[in-house]
Amino acid sequence: MTDVGIPHNWLEQPIQRPSAQVEAKARAHQLQLTKPAGALGELEQLAIRLAGLQGRVDPRIEHCHISLFAADHGIAAAGVSAYPQAVTGQMVANFAAGGAAVSVLARLAGAHFDVVNLGTLQRPAPDPRVLDRWLGPGTADFTQQAAMTAEQRDAALLAGAERLAEAKAAGCDLFVAGEMGIGNTSAATALGAALLGLDPQLLAGPGTGVGTAVLAQKVTLIRQALQRHTADMPDLASGPEALQEHRVLELLRCLGGFEIVAMVGAYLHAGQRAVPVLVDGFISTLAALVAVRLKPDLAAWLIYGHRSAEPGHGLLLEALQARPLLSLDMRLGEGSGAALAVQIVRSACALHSDMATFAGAGVAGPGA
Template sequence: MTAALWWLEPCRQPDARAEAAALARQAQLTKPTGALGAMETLAVRLAALQGREKPVINNPQLALFAGDHGVVAEGVSAYPQAVTAQMLANFVSGGAAVSVLAREQGMPLRLIDLGTIDPELALPGVRHLRLGAGTANFAVEAAMTAEQCRAALQAGRDSVLEAQAAGCDLFLAGEMGIGNTSAATALACALSDLTPMQLTGPGTGLDGAGVRHKQAVIERALVLHGAQLGEPFEALRRVGGFELAALAGAYLTCAQLGIVAVVDGFICSAAALCALRLNPSVQPWLLFAHAGAEPGHAAVLAELGAEPLLDLGLRLGEGSGAALALPLIKLACALHGSMATFSEALVEDRS
């Protein structure tokens, strides 16, 4: 195994003993069996992943990956590319939705700029990696060189390693990049039997004609890259994006290190699908935050075999859905770990 192919290294396996202990504990808590529904399932799953009967979330960390997309030249977005850098500034100043959600929950928010169209962009508190002035237009050529794609995957890995060093026990991630619903759609199609007709949506707010044009651009790109899309890394570099690659690298690293990752919306789910295709052993470590309103999200979640925690009609991205799911995840742990058993509460058990 070469260092360049670190993403193929096996991921950790859930702890069967911890899972059995958590199930036994659930059976003794002062409630009817199964009365807390999915909260019970979530707690037991976290127990297996953390390797202890009573899972805890004490130090969640959130990283946001940003990058521009050359395919915007095809007219696939309702917003100009300049918005990517402008939103990075908004994250820094605390004005974005995910900034508020992170701040209200006392959760660190790391900002990683992988490459916007402004090569001189310099914002305080942002790690500017500058892999390129955005990706190339994947409707004309490959979005990334192999070197850029590997560097973006590594950026995701480095972010998780940094979070681990800070004691992270739950990793959340978000994204920002005008044009990235087009990249996510193309990537998900390349990695599955799903079609642009099934997955293409309005993204930042396209009208019907705009959605049809966006679909046509993606269809043309899939034909252009053709058989090269059969290998996951090639699919990622040809029709993906810097932030999609970083997300995939982060999810894979979480699974290899034994850190549960919370997957946000449509774009993050497409990156999770890529991670799964690169290394199927990543799957147990991915918690899916919500069922988003972007039309293709449900189909990608089905492809992943995922059961999202929330359904709030969200389509913002940025990690906002993952941040909204965090209290639910923490409460599942608290219920599992702090409720009294029948014997502790001196309550008669079922006969």
């Protein structure tokens, strides 16, 4: 790994602010393009926002970076998924070999793609195509004990931050985090329910395609976990900021997954290093919610790629006041929806930067 210069107290570093001045210039530029004002709808606002994030009036996506974080979950042993836990490790190899959906979409997007193993049930043989950041054979069953130790949580946060820092050092101008882990919709549902104060039944979905009976069992287990880990935890909405941050980090330790925690770390460091993020589906959005609860200023750096078919995703997006770019009933995860949306972001940038102005094209503007 290259030296990416992450300080020991990196979590305490502030989130950078987008350039309001550049955004204003980009908005003025939009009004000069050969089209009626607002005719390109949200594409116009996306380009203006990216200009402020990138600090240049002509935003562009030349170096998109997609990192796939993988790990197993102890709760999977309770049968909350349609697939066995071995699939996580098998899919890690499939990602690296280029055979997964996000692998295909990353190639189409011309994006750099890497795979990070944070803790599959079985530690695989070394593979030069996979970054080994193994923290153990997955998390513990959070219905029985905390999912991970504080040391594992902090190491996973740092692993995510390192991937972002290395991407930034390579010129990344748009970052996507993907995830893989059998059982991780259960972890995401538990965290979302705890953060939003909702019954997990409102957030729980089929995930890998489980039936009604398994879904009901999944909800029951998540309720047990919430009772175990949050019954004595003070209300997240009360208390000083430092105490709220401690509670969120404790929820992440008790209910999270290594790959979810790594995405939180990557998102936080993206805001610290001024890298726009394109967020994927339910689990990635849950990680975004955690990160924004830790650092509210991070919200400015997060663009949402799509609305998943998972029932809970809409509630998470609503809590974040987020409006996703696409809605295609996808629920695969992996970063696939965000990878698909990269082309939308590129199109918005190209329209903003490459269209002629009224003056340049010799076209009469409005009111001429």
